[in-house]
Amino acid sequence: MISVKEAEKIIAEQIQLxxxxxxxxxxxxxxxxxxEIKADRDFPPYDRVTMxxxxxxxxxxxxxxxxxxxQGIQTAGSPQQTLHNAEHCIEVMTGAxxxxxxxxxxxxxxxxxxxxxxxxxxRITIEGIKDQQNVHHQGSDRxxxxxxxxxxxxxSPAEIGVIASTGHVKVQVSKLPKVAIISSxxxxxxVDAIPAPHxxxxxNVYTLxxxxxxxxxxxxxxxxxxxxxxIYEELGAILKNYDLLILSGGVSxxxxxxxxxVLNELGVKKLFHTVAQRPGKPFWFGKDENHTVVFALxxxxxxxxxxxxxxxxxxxxxSMGLEEKPPLIAKLGADYTFKPPLTYFLQVQASTDSQGxxxxxxxxxxxxxxxxxxxxxxxxxxxxxxxxxxxxxEAYPLMLFRRM
Amino acid sequence: MISVKEAEKIIAEQIQLxxxxxxxxxxxxxxxxxxEIKADRDFPPYDRVTMxxxxxxxxxxxxxxxxxxxQGIQTAGSPQQTLHNAEHCIEVMTGAxxxxxxxxxxxxxxxxxxxxxxxxxxRITIEGIKDQQNVHHQGSDRxxxxxxxxxxxxxSPAEIGVIASTGHVKVQVSKLPKVAIISSxxxxxxVDAIPAPHxxxxxNVYTLxxxxxxxxxxxxxxxxxxxxxxIYEELGAILKNYDLLILSGGVSxxxxxxxxxVLNELGVKKLFHTVAQRPGKPFWFGKDENHTVVFALxxxxxxxxxxxxxxxxxxxxxSMGLEEKPPLIAKLGADYTFKPPLTYFLQVQASTDSQGxxxxxxxxxxxxxxxxxxxxxxxxxxxxxxxxxxxxxEAYPLMLFRRM
Numbered sequence: 007m008i009s010v011k012e013a014e015k016i017i018a019e020q021i022q023l024x025x026x027x028x029x030x031x032x033x034x035x036x037x038x039x040x041x042e043i044k045a046d047r048d049f050p051p052y053d054r055v056t057m058x059x060x061x062x063x064x065x066x067x068x069x070x071x072x073x074x075x076x077q078g079i080q081t082a083g084s085p086q087q088t089l090h091n092a093e094h095c096i097e098v099m100t101g102a103x104x105x106x107x108x109x110x111x112x113x114x115x116x117x118x119x120x121x122x123x124x125x126x127x128x129r130i131t132i133e134g135i136k137d138q139q140n141v142h143h144q145g146s147d148r149x150x151x152x153x154x155x156x157x158x159x160x161x162s163p164a165e166i167g168v169i170a171s172t173g174h175v176k177v178q179v180s181k182l183p184k185v186a187i188i189s190s191x192x193x194x195x196x197v198d199a200i201p202a203p204h205x206x207x208x209x210n211v212y213t214l215x216x217x218x219x220x221x222x223x224x225x226x227x228x229x230x231x232x233x234x235x236x237i238y239e240e241l242g243a244i245l246k247n248y249d250l251l252i253l254s255g256g257v258s259x260x261x262x263x264x265x266x267x268v269l270n271e272l273g274v275k276k277l278f279h280t281v282a283q284r285p286g287k288p289f290w291f292g293k294d295e296n297h298t299v300v301f302a303l304x305x306x307x308x309x310x311x312x313x314x315x316x317x318x319x320x321x322x323x324x325s326m327g328l329e330e331k332p333p334l335i336a337k338l339g340a341d342y343t344f345k346p347p348l349t350y351f352l353q354v355q356a357s358t359d360s361q362g363x364x365x366x367x368x369x370x371x372x373x374x375x376x377x378x379x380x381x382x383x384x385x386x387x388x389x390x391x392x393x394x395x396x397x398x399x400e401a402y403p404l405m406l407f408r409r410m
Numbered sequence: 411m412i413s414v415k416e417a418e419k420i421i422a423e424q425i426q427l428x429x430x431x432x433x434x435x436x437x438x439x440x441x442x443x444x445x446e447i448k449a450d451r452d453f454p455p456y457d458r459v460t461m462x463x464x465x466x467x468x469x470x471x472x473x474x475x476x477x478x479x480x481q482g483i484q485t486a487g488s489p490q491q492t493l494h495n496a497e498h499c500i501e502v503m504t505g506a507x508x509x510x511x512x513x514x515x516x517x518x519x520x521x522x523x524x525x526x527x528x529x530x531x532x533r534i535t536i537e538g539i540k541d542q543q544n545v546h547h548q549g550s551d552r553x554x555x556x557x558x559x560x561x562x563x564x565x566s567p568a569e570i571g572v573i574a575s576t577g578h579v580k581v582q583v584s585k586l587p588k589v590a591i592i593s594s595x596x597x598x599x600x601v602d603a604i605p606a607p608h609x610x611x612x613x614n615v616y617t618l619x620x621x622x623x624x625x626x627x628x629x630x631x632x633x634x635x636x637x638x639x640x641i642y643e644e645l646g647a648i649l650k651n652y653d654l655l656i657l658s659g660g661v662s663x664x665x666x667x668x669x670x671x672v673l674n675e676l677g678v679k680k681l682f683h684t685v686a687q688r689p690g691k692p693f694w695f696g697k698d699e700n701h702t703v704v705f706a707l708x709x710x711x712x713x714x715x716x717x718x719x720x721x722x723x724x725x726x727x728x729s730m731g732l733e734e735k736p737p738l739i740a741k742l743g744a745d746y747t748f749k750p751p752l753t754y755f756l757q758v759q760a761s762t763d764s765q766g767x768x769x770x771x772x773x774x775x776x777x778x779x780x781x782x783x784x785x786x787x788x789x790x791x792x793x794x795x796x797x798x799x800x801x802x803x804e805a806y807p808l809m810l811f812r813r814m
Contacts, residue, residue, distance in 0.1 A: 031601070035620040049782050052607060056710070056779060058664040081636065081666055083596025085608050099664035101597050101709065103608045114663045147780045154782055162812050164784035167617035167711060170601045171610065171781070192487025193505050197435070197574045203456060204489050204507045206575065213571035216439040232485070259518045260462040260503035262485055305505065306460075307571060334814055337766035362741035362768045362805040375460060376551045377575070378453050378558055380568035401766040408566050410738055410810055 007280045007287075009391065010316075010349040016277050017291060017317055020299055021324045022249070024180040031169045034161045036222050037179035038326045043155035043165075046172050048145035052086070053104040057140040060095040060117055060128045061108035064137045067130070076119075076126040080105050095128050104141050111140035158329035180326040183249040185225035187214045188241070190256040190265065191305055192232045209377065210254040210310045217314055217407075218252075221322060225252075232262035242272050245298050252318060255305025258288040265302050266290050274300050282391055283349040285309040285374035289317075307377035312351045312386055315405045336387060336404040339367035342396045344389055351386040353379060356404055366404055384408040411684045411691075413795065414720075414753040420681050421695060421721055424703055425728045426653070428584040435573045438565045440626055441583035442730045447559035447569075450576050452549035456490070457508040461544040464499040464521055464532045465512035468541045471534070480523075480530040484509050499532050508545050515544035562733035584730040587653040589629035591618045592645070594660040594669065595709055596636045613781065614658040614714045621718055621811075622656075625726060629656075636666035646676050649702050656722060659709025662692040669706050670694050678704050686795055687753040689713040689778035693721075711781035716755045716790055719809045740791060740808040743771035746800045748793055755790040757783060760808055770808055788812040 008016075026040045055061065062074055074095035080087050082101035089096055089107040096105045104111065116132045148154060154168050161169070161179070169177055194208045195201050211227040218225050228244060230237050237256075244251065256265035257279075266279060274294040281289050286309035290302035299321070303313040336356050344350045354366035366387045371379025385406040389396055396402075412420075430444045459465065466478055478499035484491050486505035493500055493511040500509045508515065520536045552558060558572050565573070565583070573581055593615045599605050601612060615631040622629050632648060634641050641660075648655065660669035661683075670683060678698040685693050690713035694706035703725070707717040740760050748754045758770035770791045775783030789810040793800055800806075 032616060032619065035623060045782075047605070050779060051605070051610060054779060056777065058662050058667070079665055081596065082664075083598070083609060083636070085606070097665065099666060100662055101595055101610075101659075142777060142779045147776050147782050155785060159785075160813075163617045163621040164715070164781070164811070166620040167613040167715075167781050168785055170613040170616045173601055173604075173611055175602045191505055192485065194487070197577055198579045200577070201451070201455070202489070205487060206455060206505075207577055209571040209574040212436060212574045213567045215436065216567040216570040219439060232487070255505075258462050258504055260486075261483060261501065262503060263462070311568070311571075332761055335762045335764055335766045357736055358739040358768055358808075360739055360805060362739045364762055364766045364768050366766075372551050373460065373546060375454060375458060375546045377568070377571050378449075378551050381559060381563075381572055383568075401764060404762075406814055407568070409564075409813060 007282050008278050009282050013278060013281045013289070013291070013317065017321050018324070020277070020293055021321060022297060022299070024183055024326050026178045027181045028176045028178055031166060031174055031177050034169070034177050034179055035163070035166060037161050038328050039155055039159045039161055039165070039177060040157045040180055040327055041178040042153050042157065043169055043172055043174060045148050045150050045152050045154055048150045049147040050142050050144060053144050054142040055098040055100055055102045055104050055111050055140065056142050057111055057113040058100050059098060059111050059113040059140070061089070061098040061105050061111050062095045063089060063092040063108055064110040066092050067110065067135055073127050073129045076128055109138050109141065110135065113140065158327050160328055182221070182223045183322070183325065184247065185218060185223050185250045185252065186244050186248040187211045187225045187227040188230060188244065188251060188253045189227070189305070190230045190232060190237070190253065194229065210305065210307055213307070213311060214252055214254070214314055218322070221326065232256070232264070234264045234268060237264050237268045238271065241268055245272060245274070245294055246296070248298060250322070251298060251300045253300065253302040254310045257290045257302045257304055269300060269302065282347065283351065284346065285351065286313045287348070289313055306374035308371070308374040308380065311377065311380060315386065315407050316351065334404045334406055335401050336364040336366040338387060338396055338398055338400050338402060339365045340398050342368055342389070343394060344396070345394045347391050349391045350389040352389055353383040354385050354387045354404070355383050356385050356406065411686050412682050413686050417682060417685045417693070417695070417721065421725050422728070424681070424697055425725060426701060426703065428587055428730050430582045431585045432580045432582055435570065435578055435581050438573070438581050438583055439567070439570060441565050442732050443559055443563045443565055443569070443581060444561045444584055444731055445582040446557050446561065447573055447576055447578060449552050449554050449556050449558055452554045453551035454546050454548060457548050458546040459502040459504055459506045459508050459515050459544065460546050461515055461517035462504050463502060463515050463517040463544065465493070465502040465509050465515050466499045467493060467496040467512055468514040470496050471514065471539055476534045478532045480532055513542050513545065514539065517544060562731050564732055586625070586627050587726070587729065588651065589622060589627055589654045589656065590648050590652040591615045591629045591631040592634060592648065592655060592657045593631070593709070594634045594636060594641070594657065598633065614709065614711055617711070617715060618656055618658070618718055625730065636660070636668070638668045638672060641668050641672045642675065645672055649676060649678070649698055650700070652702060654726070655702060655704045657704065657706040658714045661694045661706045661708055673704060673706065686751065687755065688750065689755065690717045691752070693717055710778035712775070712778040712784065715781065715784060719790065719811050720755065738768070738808040738810055739805050740768035740770040742791060742800055742802055742804050742806060743769045744802050746772055746793070747798060748800070749798045751795050753795045754793040756793055757787040758789050758791045758808070759787050760789050760810065768808070
């Protein structure tokens with residue numbers, strides 16, 4: 007039996023950087039970027055007007071003049087005009103180029119218009135106009151050719167905006183790994199079946215499929231009966247066709263727990279079996295010669311669930327090239343005792359209080375078979391193996407499995 | 411001009427509960443549940459063995475007996491057996507039904523097997539066996555017919571597991587609203603174009619499309635030139651076919667800001683225009699007689715972005731029936747001054763520190779045109795209008811727009 011830390015280390019050694027593929031940027035949301043995105047122009051690309059109003063030469067204002075005949079209108083999307091007379095102004099619209107020889111914009115709210123001998127004149131009605139106000143200067147955000155996004159970023163709406171505005175119709179992202187999710191256990195029947203008294207419906211495979219779809223991965227799923235020959239045959243075929251296998255069930259000490267034995271016979275090298283943790287102690291991890299990585303989790307639903315979020319998700323994220331993120335840390339919301347010398351993944355409902363403290367309230371449930379309890383929680387707080395008593399207010403790592 | 415609170419209230423009055431539809435549970439991830447999910451059996455449905463080992467009658471153990479002839483094996487998925495002799499045991503596997511007349515399970519690690527005159531005998535090697543240990547009792551998690559999930563829950567992997575295990579092949583969820591995202595502004599060109607010096611590429615519509623896809627909504631997008639006649643025609647057609655319109659641009663005081671005027675002419679009732687906030691002050695909100703709701707946001711990219719997360723996302727969530735969640739609260743990471751009498755949506759990078767505090771570090775950027783800054787932050791901290799000086803450590807609501 008190894009510690010959680012050792013298990014993490016061994017798994018991290020098996021990270022396999024996915025290859026890349028090119029996708030249309032509109033389909034790249036949630037994907038992991040694998041190229042640099044550079045600015046093809048300055049940001050903003052011109053001295054950009056940020057308020058509807060009039061553009062003037064500030065020196066004229068500074069000399070005391072407050073009334074400016076209107077030369078014309080510079081709308082957004084029209085070529086840059088020039089202020090021909092420093093004592094005149096041009097009406098300008100938000101998003102427009104600031105006219106040449108103008109440098110300062112006064113918003114309409116601070117201007118009134120008068121007519122004098124057929125000429126439209128703008129009169130500034132407030133004092134305190136500042137040089138170059140309401141102009142967003144070319145290149146002030148980012149310079150042309152500067153790197154805006156680096157490989158490893160998970161693309162979200164903000165990145166989509168940057169990718170679009172730099173003209174990247176397609177972007178290089180990590181290819182999605184081919185994932186097989188495999189349940190075993192003769193007690194399992196299909197969701198549409200009426201189970202006999204000694205049977206239950208499958209649920210782990212569907213839970214895992216939904217969880218892994220966060221990354222856009224569409225996993226295939228399989229079910230194997232508790233018969234060694236059949237497992238050997240099916241698992242052998244699956245191994246050849248997938249990058250990642252996630253098994254649920256069949257890894258403990260039961261008479262029909264054939265999975266570790268069969269994986270061994272199929273040439274999948276065991277890298278560890280059993281981790282000092284609850285739930286999920288009989289967790290098996292290995293890799294075959296074709297580099298298919300195999301996570302075989304115990305079949306109790308909470309064990310499978312915690313195993314995915316603790317080990318598989320981080321492995322997948324790293325293999326897809328995702329940049330590292332700092333762990334989330336939360337304060338335990340109530341005193342808690344856990345005596346076995348195991349790392350304990352305590353089910354918690356985490357939320358912020360009115361002071362910005364992140365409080366993880368234990369909602370314990372009835373053990374690793376009680377997956378209904380997972381609907382009342384949003385994370386696991388990781389309590390270390392070398393302590394028995396955990397005081398309210400102490401801070402521990404939180405694995406969050408719902409969106410905030 | 412109204413306050414942010416008033417704007418929220420007026421928007422909340424326009425929530426329109428979406429109709430329902432039935433989808434296969436495998437496609438229901440991220441959708442909003444609109445029915446109760448009840449347990450069709452007890453959870454667990456039988457006295458479930460939680461360890462591989464032997465099942466005994468505890469009374470026999472209590473009487474001092476430590477050696478139990480093995481009657482047989484009860485595997486997972488096989489019909490319940492009966493312990494015929496209270497001094498015998500049955501080998502049992504995790505997930506199996508606990509045999510009748512047995513009530514206590516001792517795991518293999520605490521048992522050794524011996525052969526005596528052709529009979530296999532299990533000898534318990536430790537003391538301190540507890541009555542009914544390692545048996546997960548029928549109905550101890552939830553009783554048959556009890557309500558496991560209520561309408562309003564956003565379905566996540568944990569809910570998928572519960573829905574599958576209760577045999578719900580299809581579930582009622584909120585129908586996705588029909589959403590149109592509409593940009594305007596003659597300075598905008600397509601992503602694949604080389605912009606002239608006074609032009610920029612579209613990005614807001616793509617950002618909004620990606621943001622709204624969180625709910626599974628596939629929004630259509632449109633672009634309108636700054637010409638009143640054309641806007642009238644196109645917007646009129648769009649209004650007839652969508653439940654929700656999100657406009658970006660054309661709502662301020664510019665000469666070509668025709669949107670409010672055209673919406674008025676098309677019979678869309680203005681519910682407010684301009685909110686005391688930065689960014690996004692010229693925000694326009696209304697509803698037409700066919701109940702299409704119209705959010706018209708200013709076109710500066712950070713204004714559009716903040717407007718979506720502050721107003722549209724909550725409206726959408728409520729209209730889809732999502733249960734209310736407590737707001738996230740974070741501590742401001744550094745002193746900050748903002749003097750205008752406006753609610754300020756400060757761009758921040760929020761994370762937890764080693765003590766479990768949520769710290770929101772200001773990463774200010776260069777105003778509402780600087781959308782590149784959004785890639786360095788994960789949220790907006792909402793600073794109230796009635797204060798100028800905000801001290802590090804003070805707690806304010808956080809709008810998080812990335813996953814933690």
